[in-house]
Amino acid sequence: MSVKFKAQARRNPQDVTLPEKYYAAAIADGEVDLEVLAEQISYESTVTESDCHAVLLSLERNILVSLKQGRIVKLGRLGNFQVSVSSEGRDTEEEVNASLITKARILFRPGKRLRNLLGDLTFKKAS
Template sequence: MSKGALEDAKLYYALAVNTRRVDFDDLCDEIAETCTLTSADIKAVLDRVIWAMVSHLKNSELVQFGDLGNFRISVGSTGSATPEEFSASMLRKPKVVFHPGKRLQEMRDVAKFARFTVDKDDGAEGGGV
């Protein structure tokens, strides 16, 4: 709530809306249409890429993936007053952190936005939004 706003005031925020979902098979088919590899070849390569990335991330290595970006493991914990008091039970679940590469950052910098309005459900049967 912004400073000085009334208690019952509503605030509106931006929210990204995905227009559709592109699944793995569709993405592989699309790539196959623009190169000499088959969709099955692309799936096999990406399977091995994931396998190799997991192996390197488990070894605390940063994985640099060309123009796509970097992947690394991040971990946090609760604090302890002394090093002796610290224990593994204080660790939080590790996260995979992705930092986009230059091309993805450039795409983000030129992204365009438009207002998207969702029709409210009128209560009639047959669904909603």
């Protein structure tokens, strides 16, 4: 199996007057949702599909609650989730407050096995 990619034209955001260049862009080949994951997990274990689905939904809910509380969510070998923010800069520490935050995002730091997966991938240009 290979990850498919296509050539995609992009402008240089630092100088939009330059001609476009083409870059490889990965193409998603379908989706896997919680229901499919629950079904797959149930086939690999003695747990029912509905029990797997309930656990996955509970995992999602608990990750959300923990991230809202500012916690790092460690999922073992899978990796970690954490909230990160960007803000405007100020000259002194005292000037920094919540109103300067311009963007919040969720960071995912993959575990070792997921990071190693990237080195094992093969690629195929989509036709």
